[in-house]
């Protein structure tokens with residue numbers, strides 16, 4: 001029997017608009033997931049939510065609809081450390097997808113090489129308490145040490161309030177670091193206030209990559225019209241724009257489709273693409289954000 005969806009959970013947007021923004025050739029959705037379908041890929045018993053299905057066929061249809069060329073498919077907590085749904089999608093996409101996995105500290109070198117051969121290029125460390133139970137730092141250190149020889153990176157998902165406590169641990173990891181959703185800033189606070197300044201300093205000191213993603217998750221005011229356009233998350237724009245301006249060569253973008261854990265509104269993915277115009281305002285910034293940076297990180301050696 002299939003597990004029912006967490007009550008109150010919104011399904012992903014069924015009829016996304018065609019973006020007004022034409023994406024540059026080779027644009028990468030560098031943060032998205034696949035959920036099941038659970039009839040084929042069961043959700044993990046230890047999960048803290050049960051999503052609707054969101055399989056590879058719908059993910060690739062969205063990629064094509066939005067004008068994207070490639071995906072980086074990130075393991076979501078609803079599948080725990082069972083990466084089979086993600087691997088199935090990455091393999092199905094051929095060279096058009098890479099993966100970021102969740103692994104346990106006892107993973108063998110052989111298993112890691114198999115993941116690498118399948119297109120995995122990083123692991124995810126999740127510190128968001130509503131998503132996972134404690135993440136023992138010793139176990140994560142062991143994982144980071146095991147993946148470093150493969151040239152993989154560590155993707156970090158944390159609440160901004162936890163950065164002070166986590167920063168020394170992050171700084172000591174022996175891999176490149178990639179932060180999800182700008183470190184989840186409190187956008188009710190000033191962009192040049194102490195909290196986001198501390199985050200930007202962390203990024204600068206450790207050459208951290210930053211995903212300029214999830215304005216729909218971070219917004220306090222909700223989608224609003226901006227420059228006559230629907231659905232720009234105006235209160236998040238200054239944060240994304242700041243990161244793009246300060247670290248133009250280490251920013252990434254993604255849809256976060258199928259958008260887990262949203263209950264008050266579900267973004268139209270076409271309008272999420274248009275939101276890019278407010279944070280990467282020049283064609284050069286957009287080429288780096290969408291093409292050059294993700295290609296350098298996930299398809300190194302390719303000209304982009």
Ligand SMILES: O=C(O)/C=C(\C=C(/O)C(=O)O)C(=O)O
Pocket residue numbers: 075076077078131157180217256259260261
């Ligand atoms: O999709 C995201 O990146 C954000 C969320 C969930 C996960 O990342 C996950 O379950 O792996 C969230 O904030 O609920």
